Amino acid sequence: MSMLLPISRREFFKLAGAAAVGTLIGDRLKPSKARAASGATIRYADRDVPVLFDADVCVCGGGPAGAAAAINAARNGASTVLIEKGIALGGLATLGCVYPMMPAKVNGSVTPYIFEVCEKLLEHAIDFDDRSGKGAEGAICFNPEVLSEIYDELCASAGVDVLYNATLVDAIVDGDRITTALVQTIAGLAAVRSKIFIDATGDAYLARAAGVPARRGSAKTGRNQHMSFRFEMGGIDFNKLYRYIVIKLKDDFCKNRPPYFEFAKTKKTAAIFESGVTRGELEQDDIVYIQAITMVGKSGTVSMNMPQLPSEYSATDAIGYSRAVSHGRAMMRRLANFLIKNMPGFKRAYIAREAALMGARESWRIEGKYMLTEEDYYEQSRFPDAVARTAYPIDIHDVELDLRRKLPEGGFYEVPYRSLVTDRISNLIVAGRCISADFAAQASVRIQPTCMSMGEAAGIASAYALKNNIAVNEVQWDRVPNRSYASEPK
Numbered sequence: 379m380s381m382l383l384p385i386s387r388r389e390f391f392k393l394a395g396a397a398a399v400g401t402l403i404g405d406r407l408k409p410s411k412a413r414a415a416s417g418a419t420i421r422y423a424d425r426d427v428p429v430l431f432d433a434d435v436c437v438c439g440g441g442p443a444g445a446a447a448a449i450n451a452a453r454n455g456a457s458t459v460l461i462e463k464g465i466a467l468g469g470l471a472t473l474g475c476v477y478p479m480m481p482a483k484v485n486g487s488v489t490p491y492i493f494e495v496c497e498k499l500l501e502h503a504i505d506f507d508d509r510s511g512k513g514a515e516g517a518i519c520f521n522p523e524v525l526s527e528i529y530d531e532l533c534a535s536a537g538v539d540v541l542y543n544a545t546l547v548d549a550i551v552d553g554d555r556i557t558t559a560l561v562q563t564i565a566g567l568a569a570v571r572s573k574i575f576i577d578a579t580g581d582a583y584l585a586r587a588a589g590v591p592a593r594r595g596s597a598k599t600g601r602n603q604h605m606s607f608r609f610e611m612g613g614i615d616f617n618k619l620y621r622y623i624v625i626k627l628k629d630d631f632c633k634n635r636p637p638y639f640e641f642a643k644t645k646k647t648a649a650i651f652e653s654g655v656t657r658g659e660l661e662q663d664d665i666v667y668i669q670a671i672t673m674v675g676k677s678g679t680v681s682m683n684m685p686q687l688p689s690e691y692s693a694t695d696a697i698g699y700s701r702a703v704s705h706g707r708a709m710m711r712r713l714a715n716f717l718i719k720n721m722p723g724f725k726r727a728y729i730a731r732e733a734a735l736m737g738a739r740e741s742w743r744i745e746g747k748y749m750l751t752e753e754d755y756y757e758q759s760r761f762p763d764a765v766a767r768t769a770y771p772i773d774i775h776d777v778e779l780d781l782r783r784k785l786p787e788g789g790f791y792e793v794p795y796r797s798l799v800t801d802r803i804s805n806l807i808v809a810g811r812c813i814s815a816d817f818a819a820q821a822s823v824r825i826q827p828t829c830m831s832m833g834e835a836a837g838i839a840s841a842y843a844l845k846n847n848i849a850v851n852e853v854q855w856d857r858v859p860n861r862s863y864a865s866e867p868k
């Protein structure tokens with residue numbers, strides 16, 4: 379494996395001895411149920427690699443799906459490790475500056491864990507309600523820094539071992555089971571052994587490393603959904619902005635007043651941005667998608683749902699992804715400078731934060747036991763093993779493919795557990811935006827609350843499988859007594 383970091387003998391013993399040291403640092407840390415025996419190692423790529431954890435459940439990726447999976451697995455009695463390459467949980471919601479959590483647009487979609495996160499936001503003085511009158515059924519506003527704090531607290535109280543700054547690089551597979559996840563840590567390559575694995579990387583990284591077939595992009599164009607490099611701007615005078623957009627331009631895109639306000643490129647506002655292109659302050663690509671949303675708990679701050687990268691920058695191509703970063707940053711700077719110069723209310727504005735994770739809407743999706751399809755969306759399919767329901771539209775950021783046909787009021791479809799598991803690997807659950815769904819269906823299930831519900835189910839199902847000695851890809855979700863969502867037939 380070429381990704382190995384050179385590691386000195388001394389460092390190796392330090393890392394391998396982490397369990398022994400645990401008694402020392404254990405004074406300050408909650409006792410771990412998953413810590414590996416002192417000095418345990420495995421052989422990998424002709425070297426001894428220290429084993430950090432021997433867990434019941436190992437979750438890879440700490441985004442909306444992964445955090446939910448780990449918290450729910452641990453609460454249900456499984457010793458659980460959560461591997462995250464960043465240093466905050468929340469995935470695109472925190473590291474990617476993606477805001478707010480869009481609503482699934484149907485009653486009954488808010489599973490208990492989502493509700494709990496909303497309550498926690500309130501406890502932290504973050505009024506999550508977007509004033510649509512729908513409470514947790516509407517968009518859920520949050521503050522990214524508070525959200526990652528909440529996830530830390532929930533993980534700590536559930537007893538999850540979070541391994542930050544740890545990138546999953548490979549999986550060891552024995553027959554139809556993953557035995558070990560290989561992670562790159564600050565101290566070098568390390569191993570996490572586990573009975574069950576949950577892939578919540580968003581990119582199906584673990585599943586692909588274990589040989590699960592995966593698809594990417596649109597079958598029609600071969601392209602992935604566009605990526606965006608999101609950011610936040612602070613120092614904005616919302617009164618001036620509101621007066622200009624709503625009173626002067628008579629734009630009715632947003633029905634709320636500040637502090638719950640947003641603007642976008644609409645028929646009424648398009649000329650502002652187009653004039654920027656004419657004057658050479660902006661490029662045409664910069665203004666393809668413009669949207670800015672005020673944030674709760676961050677006064678004078680908007681979340682920018684832009685810039686949207688041109689389609690040649692692909693979320694599944696290492697070099698394209700990397701080039702998207704510098705190209706996107708240049709777009710971001712042009713947009714920020716343009717707004718500061720031209721948009722009322724932005725005179726004293728500045729870039730407050732740029733995403734630490736590229737905004738990939740879609741990359742790889744596994745081929746699971748059941749492939750959720752565009753037909754399931756339109757036919758409002760119900761499944762006995764459903765783990766979530768949603769009516770969120772098929773939201774494809776591509777003019778050639780955009781479907782956006784909404785379901786009738788009250789209509790919804792369900793996401794089956796079988797889309798989270800595969801025939802290939804018996805101890806793997808995949809949760810979040812990389813489940814088994816076709817390109818169009820993924821464009822609907824990908825919103826954060828639906829990913830949270832999938833993670834919640836994955837956590838509960840894995841603990842249930844352990845207790846009942848069943849392979850996770852054989853779990854019949856409709857038999858799980860404490861399931862977070864039960865199907866509602868048509």
Ligand SMILES: Cc1cc2nc3c(=O)[nH]c(=O)nc-3n(C[C@H](O)[C@H](O)[C@H](O)COP(=O)(O)OP(=O)(O)OC[C@H]3O[C@@H](n4cnc5c(N)ncnc54)[C@H](O)[C@@H]3O)c2cc1C
Pocket residue numbers: 438439440441442443444461462463464467468469470471473476477478479480481544545546547578579580581583605606607608683735736737738739809810811812824825826827829
């Ligand atoms: C530009 C954009 C705008 C969006 N707008 C909205 C919106 O307004 N509202 C909404 O609800 N949804 C929105 N979404 C969708 C939503 O944010 C994502 O689909 C959702 O966050 C997916 O959750 P996830 O847990 O599956 O994956 P992610 O959020 O992608 O999280 C995956 C996590 O896994 C970690 N990870 C990945 N690989 C590894 C590895 N090898 N080792 C260790 N860790 C790893 C990542 O660091 C990350 O923390 C938007 C998405 C984008 C890109």
